[in-house]
Each structure stands twice: as structure tokens, then as C-alpha cells.
Amino acid sequence: QLVQSGTEMKKPGESLRISCQGSGYNFTTYWIAWVRQMPGKGLEWMGRIDPSESYVNYSPSFQGHVTISIDKSIRTAYLQWSSLKASDTAMYFCARQSATQASLWGQGTLVSVSS
């Protein structure tokens, strides 16, 4: 399973790191992807990280706005922001990604950014 960290309430300009911990499978066999869902909107693939090499692919839409990282020793992937904006308010899902599909999803982390 993938277990994500809890709801975050932050102010604009603050930094944040949310997490996604995998268990029950070979953690280095699958990439971990992050997916954004803004309130009432659809799914947006943000990027993915290879746990074995820590190599990251970002969607062009998110490149430079977030950082994806991993600590394979504790089977945990991270999504972080250095300076949050109100427009970052969304539900964020992590997903276990093979070459062609995302077959296991975390429960989601709600991030709310408001002054």
C-alpha cells in the first residue's frame, strides 16, 4: 500500500513537504508518481521518480514549481514546494507507476494554502 501524510494548512510563501510511504512490495521496482487534483477539477500528472536511481521526470507544467525526491531507505517519496501559492490548493495523490500504468494509489493529501 501507499500511505500519504496528512492534511496541511499553510500560508502563501511558506514551504512544505508531503510524503508517501510504500509497503508490501519491492519499493525499487516501481516508479512513484505524483498527481494533482484541484478542487472540483480533473487529474494532472506532475512527475515521477525512480526509487532505485532517484531519477526524476517532471511534467513541463510543473517543472521548476515543485521538487520530487525519495529516501529509499525508508521507502518514502516526497513532493515539496519552496514557496506555496494559493493556486497550490489541491488534493495530491501519489501512485505506484510501472512503465505503462499506475496500479496502486495513496489516499491523497489535502493541501490548503490561504492567508
Place this chain on the structure above:
Amino acid sequence: DVQMTQSPSSLSAAVGDGVTITCRAGQTISRYLNWYQQKPGQAPKLLISGASTLQSGVPTRFSGTGSGTEFSLTISSLQPEDIATYYCQQSYSTSWTFGPGTKVEIK
């Protein structure tokens, strides 16, 4: 990015009706097309991979077809538990993209 479109954006049908959702890719993606179901307040669930491979445990009333740029998801007999938003997603390119979603409701 490979752009994905879906139609309709929403539909309403009676229990027992057959419904079909169409997904189009902005370029050929072979059969690298997945379908996900998302119920309110829940994470997405993979229904179909590789355009037509039903995932374990998914009811056989769900089916997928297509290749290249045009794909479809069919629910042969709509059930109340199928109320959800359905997303197609391409895994052909390194940067994956989702369609905008189709909301399915019961009439």
C-alpha cells in the same frame, strides 16, 4: 505533452443502460491507454490498461477498445455503484497526461 480529450464531459443514463465514453489522443499512442474510475472522495482506481486489459476484480460489464488515437470505454449495463468520474490516461510519452474526465450519473 500528448493532449487527451474525452466526450461527453458528463452523461446521465438509467440503471441497466449501456454507456460509452470516447477518448482521443492528440497523436498516435498505440495502445498505451489506461482508464481510471474515481468515486467522490476517493483515489482513482485503475480499471483497464493497455486499452483493453481488464484489471483483476473489475466487473466484466466494463470493456475497452481502441488503438492509435481513438479509444472507448463501455459499461454494458450501468449499475448504481458505477457512479463516478472516468479518466483516460496515456502512458506513451515520458510525461503522462490524463483526459479531462467524464462524469457518469444515474437518470
